[in-house]
Amino acid sequence: MFNVIVTGVGGQGNVLASQVLAAAAVEAGCRVSIGETFGASQRGGSVMSHVRISRDRTCGPLIPRGKARLVVGFEPLETLRVLMEYGSEDTVVIVNNRPNYPIGCLLGEDKYPDPQRIIEAVKKLVSTCHVLPATDLAMEAGSPMAANMVLTGALAGAGVLPVDGNYFRDTIEMLFSGEVKEINRRAFESGFKAVQKG
């Protein structure tokens, strides 16, 4: 059983990332279950997808505390939040370094902690942490919104899951078309490479 949490803020495209992961895993012959919410949470709230990949059984939609094998964070703050609940020492973390500010911070009533400090705290919690400039890589690939595919690429390239990168590539091929496909493909590959370097 591989438990993966994809976390971020509504509107960042994390739901799509978890769907690509699930579709790739099923192509690879696994059973999957994803627990997620959408609706109001699209409006700037914390969004978390629980993806559970198993060779042989159907599991419930939610991952128990401390049982996430992999956490993919679209944003530093949410990554730390999720890790504290669902992470363990062995959790592998992939995190985008670009913060997404909660409205309370924009209004000046709360303070967003120094992102570097958050990342350092994450690194102290787990043995493996890949920090990626996913939004910047996505812009290089053609659109800041493709950060989700950069992180999906990193997830595939991290070598933790029992799903080969080509299943992801096939899934992207199947799901998208036109310019979006091209951007997503470039974004996926840059994430895939970046995680192997770092």
Place this chain on the structure above:
Amino acid sequence: MAGQEQLKSCVIDKNLCSGCGMCVGLCPYIKTFRDRVKVIHPCGQKDGTCYSTCPKTFWDIDGMDDFVFQGPRSDQALGVYKGIFFSRAAGEKAGGAQYGGTATSLMAFALDSGMVEGAVLAGGSALDPRPVYAGTALEVMAGAGSKYTAVPTLAAFNQAVGINGGRLGLVGRPCQVEAVRKMQQGCHSEAHGNRERAVGLTIGLFCFWSLTPEFYDFLAEKTKGEVITRVDIPVEGLTVTTPAGANTWPVDQIRKYIKDSCSACIDCTSEWADISVGSTESDPQYNTLVVRTVAGQRLVERAAEKGVIEIKPYPEERLPILRKAALNKKMRVIQGEGGKMPGYLKLSDQYRAEIIRQWEVLQK
């Protein structure tokens, strides 16, 4: 150190706001609708141009004379002036002008002659007045006509300043001239920098009071929804013209619509303007014209030379009447009649004694 919070508590909430518009548009939080000026959201700033340039916050009358005229006045009734005349627009008068059309013609001339690059004034109609920025003489002419409610004209000034970089003219009420003079003295923060140099000409209007917008409800009630073609408030009373004819109501009926802030105002002839213009109270074809500063004098002389306005001497027998009206208003304020002497006004004992003395002379 004072800002939006004090502006709200000391001016707006105390009904002292005259609706001049000086504070509107400096920030996103002070807004107007009709004559109403409201703080819609606290900005949290301790120090603000909105407070420091407000004509209803601290100011010093002696200091203002020094700043504008480099010296004290001798006439407590009308302030410093170089000359007083009857005047009217020569040739074609702006269509909407209520009396002699002097203010409109002079500002249009100032624009044509390059003295200013734009002007702010109370445009729209008597029933729907609004602040207007005029970039051409024609646009100035379009704004002609008396307005009876307070129009926050200086909101248009704040909007126009810095757009073209040129100097602006103001046709405004006494409180608006005062606000501009305060601003010119440097009572504003660096963020609103260089505003003092943005003012090229101030034409101040005579103003004994302005009305709250509830006055329109009164008008609508009195005219029973008929189209109003003209409103005027001469000494006889409020005169409203509709297609059915003209009707007059005594001034007493509209007194309750006079803004509280106007009862606490000591200036009815725009004493710190370059030029002041008002009615004559005797000849509807003419205006009273008070020339105050060197710049004002130059403009009036050139306008007369070029045949833009006609000037004739002010009838000697009318001067005591005008002075008495002006002093009566001051006396009401400094003696606390109809309103306490407002705390923001700083008036030296010497000025105060002189006002009383000159008033007493006129009583005899």
Place this chain on the structure above:
Amino acid sequence: MSAHAVALDQPGRRVVLTGNEAAARGAIEAGVSFAACYPGSPTSEVLPTLARLGARFNIYTEYSTNEKVAMEAATAASYAGLRSLTICKADGFNVALDFAAAVCLQGINAGMVIMVGDDPGSHSSVREEDSRLLARTANFPVLEPSTVQEAKDIVKAAFDLSEDLRQPVVVRCTTRICHASGDVTLGDIPMVKKEATFTRSQRFVSSVKFAPGMRDKIKRAAALAGDSPFNYYTGPENAQRLVIASGPSYTYSLEALAMLGLEDTAGVLKISTTWPLPEELIIKYLIPAREVVFAEEVDSFLEDGVMVLAAKNMDRIGQTKFYGKNSGHVAGPGGPFVGELDPDIVAGCLGKVFNTPYHPPAIPNAGEARDIIEHSLPGRELALCAGCPHRASFWAIKTAVELDGREAIVLGDIGCYTLGLYRTGYNLLQTVLCMGSGVGLACGLAKLDRFNFRQPVISVVGDSTFFHAAPQALMNARYNQADILCVILDNETTAMTGHQPHPGRGVSASGEAVGRVEIESLLGGMGIPVTVHDPYDIEGSIEVICSLLRQKGPRALVLRRSCALVAVKGKKKNRVYVDQDRCIGDSCGCARFCSGVFACPANIWDSERGRARIDEAVCNGCGVCATLCPGKAIVVERTV
């Protein structure tokens, strides 16, 4: 995104579907002909999935103006011999309940299923409601899936059950089923010829004479429930410790027992036919049990049903202790009747009852992280999207209300604009209750002048909510001459639930062009004057609202501008950026208006340079902030 997978005619193939897609597939496998709904999370995606495949499988789909109309339309199809589906959320079932309580007496003809989404944890609802209570009121049997696979299988089975009973059947799904995804093994798609018939001799009437027959149907449903393949037991034989679970709580219970190491001593009885209950099946497991725990979400529905059953059969089941919401043993952090369950909560509850304390694993070396979390980890409250026209509308209304100065009351209700309750909407709204309720409440407030209440009253309603629930209240305002200003925030879509069309759009559920219901003409027909304005023109909107506030009688303002998410879909966005030489930062006196007050999530603060900045990944390019910046420091590069 998986319409392709939903449609695959490959029985036995495993594909990933969401719960909603699986339910749609179940309906297709059952040969559904007619589907109608008003969208509501968490079930909003069922109908669009069917609509995309309508042509292929000969299914008529529609977005109805509200849930009652949807249920009526679906019932008509059933009367005419076609299998029909209506989909709603629990709140929507309330709207349809008047009809449901009438239709249940005589029943229906062809199979009719009502899929209801309950939202434990109120992820996208203003409250939690248990639709099983409503279904029982309407005498509709209830089935509950526990997995995504079951969402498909149970919807299919529900059609058969409904047709057998000639009674509508409710499939109750929670958010964790609807929005979950999982691999689903596909079944057969029948190829049946569908003919609608409704003859002159058919009659369907709500009459008490049908009540005994209806009772018989429910008895038969209980008997059939005893043989349902969706009720089953997992665990040791004759377990003394028993968990009775429904919905996703079943999988949580299994996982919780495993985490506690109790899987060999305790069993889980999963019940999908939660009303009427399979009595003998339950009694069979109650007899050996000494401790029984109920795991279900929202109300104590299963628990109450089993307790009544146990009381009736005390002699057979003997000494048994029951633990659930009523005893307070099954409770999340918010208490027994608040919030959803998860494996950890269930493990905690079972651990307490079965005397095996559960300690969730804590991550080590968490000192620094805990420090950040406890001292400075800010929460995330909901916010209107970047470029949302509602933000502009709310700022205009807020400003106009302040300028008006008479303490206008602002009432709202359900939609994206509900966020007007929060900081993102300047805390403007004073009521949020149910669809369209703001308008009705406004009618009442506006008639209190004789009791010296003279503040202006504004109701704010979204376009989709307007069509769903506002016309009746507005007619009331006109008839009773209520002095209200109804502001219709028209973003030309049902944004909150995923941009479904509505009567004002001119597009049907299946994407065909249809006649529009114009808000202006509708209100005009009622005799209510309407003004239309673009909310992105904030200064203009302020002036319009100020003027309208001074008028008498009912009046309406339509603030019309497409949802920012729809407007940019598939298009190149305008580029908006801050000219950091013009922005003078904190010396401006604007108190960081764009990021700190107007609070669009795309307007951020560049603390390194002490200047405003635009987050290009978030910005939707509306450019409204540029019109409000007092320093005119925000630049918009238009793409068109």
